[in-house]
Amino acid sequence: MKEINITTTFKVFEDQTQLPENIQSLVQQAIEIRKKAYAPYSHFRVGAAIALDNGKIVLGSNQENAAYPSGLCAERVAIYQAGAIYPDAKIVTIAISAASDSNPTLTPIPPCGSCRQSIAEYEFKQDAPIEIYFMGESGEVYKSNSINNLLPLSFNSTSL
Ligand code: THU
Numbered sequence: 001m002k003e004i005n006i007t008t009t010f011k012v013f014e015d016q017t018q019l020p021e022n023i024q025s026l027v028q029q030a031i032e033i034r035k036k037a038y039a040p041y042s043h044f045r046v047g048a049a050i051a052l053d054n055g056k057i058v059l060g061s062n063q064e065n066a067a068y069p070s071g072l073c074a075e076r077v078a079i080y081q082a083g084a085i086y087p088d089a090k091i092v093t094i095a096i097s098a099a100s101d102s103n104p105t106l107t108p109i110p111p112c113g114s115c116r117q118s119i120a121e122y123e124f125k126q127d128a129p130i131e132i133y134f135m136g137e138s139g140e141v142y143k144s145n146s147i148n149n150l151l152p153l154s155f156n157s158t159s160l
Pocket of ligand 1: 042044062063064072075110112115
């Protein structure tokens with residue numbers, strides 16, 4: 001028997017003003033697109049802004065549905081849009097902001113498990129790490145240098 005210890009690391013920024021300028025802009029775009037989320041059932045709005053290596057920015061917000069499981073998270077709306085429109089571009093950074101309509105969301109909200117799996121697919125495909133910044137509506141921002149911090153031991157195409 002042996003034991004494997006996996007360490008994951010995040011940088012914590014006190015608030016968005018502490019981020020590098022280009023990241024502040026990406027975070028601001030995630031915040032703005034968050035406000036346009038279609039979230040009539042959960043009243044929980046999420047925005048995602050993706051920076052590609054070709055200089056393009058792709059945005060997404062969560063899109064809910066009366067048949068609840070048919071809805072989709074902001075991160076996947078954005079990442080699938082990026083994959084569809086710019087299939088050859090690499091994803092450099094994803095910024096995520098989440099807020100509830102009913103109470104303040106002041107702690108960083110990490111992407112859900114399905115979104116982590118989707119991000120992992122693209123990181124593996126492009127063979128280059130994806131930086132992920134996530135926050136609530138304001139306050140601290142967490143940064144991960146790769147999806148590996150959020151989804152260690154991921155299932156990917158080499159597992160098949
Ligand atoms: N949601 C996201 O957009 N991203 C996540 O990573 C977690 C959850 C959305 C889905 C749903 O519309 C609402 O937040 C409540 O779960």
